[in-house]
Every structure is written in C-alpha cells, then in structure tokens.
Amino acid sequence: MKYQKIPEATIRRLSRYSRCLEEMEESGEEVVSSAQLASRCMVNAAQVRKDLAYFGEFGIRGVGYHVKNLLNDIKRILGSNKEWRMAVIGVGNLGSALLSYKDFLKQNYKIVASFDIDPPKVIGRVSEKLGKPVEIFHVNRLKEIAKERKIEIGLITTPPSEAQSVADLLVEAGVRGILNFAPTQIVVPEGFVVKDVFFTTILDNLAYLLSNN
Amino acid sequence: MKYQKIPEATIRRLSRYSRCLEEMEESGEEVVSSAQLASRCMVNAAQVRKDLAYFGEFGIRGVGYHVKNLLNDIKRILGSNKEWRMAVIGVGNLGSALLSYKDFLKQNYKIVASFDIDPPKVIGRVSEKLGKPVEIFHVNRLKEIAKERKIEIGLITTPPSEAQSVADLLVEAGVRGILNFAPTQIVVPEGFVVKDVFFTTILDNLAYLLSNN
DNA sequence: GGATGTGAAGTCGTTCACAGCT
DNA sequence: AGCTGTGAACGACTTCACATCC
Numbered sequence: 077m078k079y080q081k082i083p084e085a086t087i088r089r090l091s092r093y094s095r096c097l098e099e100m101e102e103s104g105e106e107v108v109s110s111a112q113l114a115s116r117c118m119v120n121a122a123q124v125r126k127d128l129a130y131f132g133e134f135g136i137r138g139v140g141y142h143v144k145n146l147l148n149d150i151k152r153i154l155g156s157n158k159e160w161r162m163a164v165i166g167v168g169n170l171g172s173a174l175l176s177y178k179d180f181l182k183q184n185y186k187i188v189a190s191f192d193i194d195p196p197k198v199i200g201r202v203s204e205k206l207g208k209p210v211e212i213f214h215v216n217r218l219k220e221i222a223k224e225r226k227i228e229i230g231l232i233t234t235p236p237s238e239a240q241s242v243a244d245l246l247v248e249a250g251v252r253g254i255l256n257f258a259p260t261q262i263v264v265p266e267g268f269v270v271k272d273v274f275f276t277t278i279l280d281n282l283a284y285l286l287s288n289n
Numbered sequence: 290m291k292y293q294k295i296p297e298a299t300i301r302r303l304s305r306y307s308r309c310l311e312e313m314e315e316s317g318e319e320v321v322s323s324a325q326l327a328s329r330c331m332v333n334a335a336q337v338r339k340d341l342a343y344f345g346e347f348g349i350r351g352v353g354y355h356v357k358n359l360l361n362d363i364k365r366i367l368g369s370n371k372e373w374r375m376a377v378i379g380v381g382n383l384g385s386a387l388l389s390y391k392d393f394l395k396q397n398y399k400i401v402a403s404f405d406i407d408p409p410k411v412i413g414r415v416s417e418k419l420g421k422p423v424e425i426f427h428v429n430r431l432k433e434i435a436k437e438r439k440i441e442i443g444l445i446t447t448p449p450s451e452a453q454s455v456a457d458l459l460v461e462a463g464v465r466g467i468l469n470f471a472p473t474q475i476v477v478p479e480g481f482v483v484k485d486v487f488f489t490t491i492l493d494n495l496a497y498l499l500s501n502n
Numbered sequence: 503g504g505a506t507g508t509g510a511a512g513t514c515g516t517t518c519a520c521a522g523c524t
Numbered sequence: 525a526g527c528t529g530t531g532a533a534c535g536a537c538t539t540c541a542c543a544t545c546c
Contacts (some may be wrong), residue, residue: 173386
C-alpha cells in the first residue's frame, strides 16, 4: 500500500470501530465482517475497509476480521493502548466537572493534576466522589508539576481571555497535546496539537439544523 | 445564486465568524474585509466569502462588511438570535456540571429543567452557584414537563446503555434536537437531529496525533 | 483602486465495483 | 462461495482567479 495522508475523519471512525469492537468482544463475538462492523457503526462497508487499508491488512479474505486482533491493532494505531496523563487548567464549573467525570478514568485517560490562579480554590483538593482526589496547584507551578507528573495533555477550561497564555505555559512545559474548551482560537508551534471542544459551536449547529428543517 | 446543499463545515465556521464579529463589535470596529475576518478566524478569505454566498450578498464591493449587520445576519442564519430552551437528562457528574456551567447562560442557550431516574437526586435541586437552581424531575415526567416548559433541545448525559431509550422519550415528547454525550450511536426519526459530543473520541484523536508526529 | 461574489480548477474524502485470496 | 483490499469513478469541499460593482 502506498503512503497517503490519513483523513481526520478516518481517525474519528477508528475510535468508533474501537468502541463497537469492545462491545462485540464482551458479548463473545470472535469474527466480524466489514459489512457487520459497518452497519453497527452506521457507515459504509467499503469505508471500513478503506479506513483500515491506510494502516495495513488486518482481515482474512472470505472470512472477515478477528475481533480481538482488530481491536488491538486499532488501539495501537490510535495510541489508545497506553495510559495518557492529563491536567486540567482552570478549576471553574467545567474544570471541576471534568475532574470528577469518572468516565475518563474507565478509559486510558487520567487526570493527574489541576491548576488555577484563584487562591481559594488552590488550597484544597476536589473530586469528592470515589477515587483519589486530584490536587489543585497554583498555575505558576504548572511547568514544575507538568514535568514531575509527566503530563502529556492539557485541558484548558479557563475563560477565553486566558486560554492563549495558558497554552503558552503548556507549550513551555513541553505538554504537546491540548484540549481547548475555551471558545477562542489558540495558536501553538509546530509539533504541538490543539483540539477544540466548543459547546456553543455545537449548539449553534443544532440551532441551525432545527431552524432549517 | 443557485441553491446548493450547505456544507456542515460552513455552519461551524459561521459560528466562529459570529464569535469574532462579536469581539470586533465590542472593540468598536465598524467595517471588516473578508481578508481581515479570515485571518482572525484562521481560514482562507475566499472561504469566508463563499460561506456567506450560500445565504446571500452581505458585503459592499470595494469596502467590506458592516460588522454589526453581518453579525445580525449570521445569527439569523444560524438561528442563534432566539433563545433555545434545553433540558439535561441524566444528572450524574457531567449532567450536573452542565447545569452549573454558566457559560451557557451568557449565551442564548438556557437549561430550564433536568431529569434523572435515581430518587435521591430527584428530590432536590442543584446548581448551588449564583442564578436560579434548575429543578430535577423524575424521568417519567419528561413528556409532561418538556411540553410545559417548551423544551427544544435535550442533552443526554446518561450512561450509554440508557441513551437510546432517553432519545426515544425525547422524540415522543417532540424535542427535536439532541446533544448526545453518551458514547453510543443514537437513532432518531426523520426531522429530528442528533449531535454527538464524545470526549473519548476527541481524546483518541489527540492520542493519535501525539503518537504519530 | 479595492474588495466582493462566483465559475472553474484543484484537492480531498467517499463509494463503487471487481480482482485477488482463503 | 465469500469477503477483503484497492484502483477508478464519483461527489463534496476548498482555493484560485478574475469579472463585477462600489
């Protein structure tokens, strides 16, 4: 297979296949065809095969894919077979929600520290619910703690006005991945990655569809 | 201008233009060119013009766009000039976070009710922070309350196993828009709209980019 | 002169259709 | 016989380039 640039959408679908395969594995299914996986994930069967073809040959012609193997391969491709260490910057409503959002913990994404500028919040710990609480540090200790705790992904949940300067701190600390919840565009150097999660953009999208159908 | 199907990406960018124009309006800028708006939003200038062209002619040749007018037009197009009434279904970690997530309130998206099946949660109210608290009802009152409070968008924050049945309830109650946070695919009839917000998909995406760069 | 609006070109992603294996 | 893997066709979105208008 010749090398090609891999579409962003392919990566998102791999994540979806991964979820479906996990369910299939749990229910004891051993082999799956591209058609079965496709209908489960609501995509085209050729799309499934094409997506996988970017990364190699995983199936057996005439048979299908071995569920367990395919799941492992996809996780390896995505990099979701390792544990990722994350920090939350900005312990407001959304930030503290993420800290106690256990669904991350079930996965391979762990929040191992959090930061804020507001002293009242900085003294304590949060995440009352089960599991060990996540410490809150003053943001001026970000670089130090990020190195110490090997943080690889930063979740920016500050007000938009602070987002870029927090991003700069993360870059300086060598945190290469950023998940940006602050509705403002962030710029980072080559080699760093930002993904945005803007609730209002998604809601605007819904509003548009509801207004025009 | 002939009618064309409007790309999803165009709608997302309109939301972004909207945010930038709001900032410009606040800082007193009156006129903006497609090139200026484009660089602010980190897109191509032709893209800005093309996006707007789907909906009409909003600019003045040789001059640019009137900030205030363009902002109004975009909001009208998106349907974000009206107030949208929403409900949260599933008052767990994420659900209660959204209830107290004030950033929605600044916007035109209001959470006016919430629902759960777990009695302990159902008795009370949440959202301690400023603003009036949002009532929590038992999910079996969803249809009744949805009509009464004219709910138009439902945010599903239940475990994945419950997501489809909650969606069915929303459909039955005539709630046409769904924002689905439960990482599972949901099916709704024609005329209803679902947008997914899957944190693990986004994190998988980040993980992939970090692993392969 | 200068910026918009838009057909045409270019790029990217999806679907088809079938050759190639098992 | 059946399902994968993939070149080719198709369709969708983006960018270019320029005619159009203020």
